Amino acid sequence: MSAGHDAGGAAAAVVARLTELGASLAAAESLTGGLVAAEVTSVPGASRAFRGSVTAYATDLKRDVLGVDGRLLDERGAVDPDVARAMAAGVRRALGADWGVATTGVAGPDPQDGQPVGTVYVAVAGPGGEDKVRSxxxxxxxxxxxxxxxxxxxxxxxGELPGNERAQDTEENGGT
Structure with a gap:
């Protein structure tokens, strides 16, 4: 990302775009522990677009609250791209939002589920069945x-919100 797209700038852009679309957002967070929600709600007017968040730090909450398949969690652990995808879809359903975003990974200091520190998956689920995971x-x-x-x-x-195709292209090509 370029220096002009720090988390605060991205949060403001997300809130602005969601507001323009008349769409809503919910967040499912594990390793970030509510930081995505804090960043989004720091933007004035965020209440027009942000429904809420679930900080599902414990694996059983990912299963019981967000609807992540228990077998998937048992077989692969919580740090997995399909778990991130399921978390995003689950929070979208649970909180009645148009868009869901999720974070899962290993912040350290120790490895988790056989994954080294710094392994992270972020995911988005949208109203038209769109979903995307980034490692x-x-x-x-x-x-x-x-x-x-x-x-x-x-x-x-x-990058996934309608009308932001250029933002997605820029992000995937290293920023401009």
Missing amino acids: LRLNGGRADIRKETVRGALALLL
Whole structure:
């Protein structure tokens, strides 16, 4: 991402675009522990688009609240692209939002579910059945990984929102 697209700038762009579309957003967060929701709700007017969030830090909450398949969690653990996808779809359903965004991964200090620190998956689920997962390999300490995960999740969402095809193209090509 370019310097002009920090998490705060991406959150403001997400809120503006969702408001223009008359669409709503919900977040399902694991390793970010509510930071995506905090970033989005720091934007004035976020209440027009943001429905709420579920911080499903525990694996059983991913299953019981967000509807992630228990077998998937048992077989692969919580740090998995399909788990991220299911979390995004699940929070969308649970909170009655048009769009869902999700984060799951390993912020450290120790590996989890056989995954090294810095392994992160962010996902988006949309109203037309759109879903997208992005794998991130992040460096730094726990706080850095969590911050970059928020940035990655918001960038993925922004790129998937209708009318933001250029933002998606720019993000996938290293920014401009």
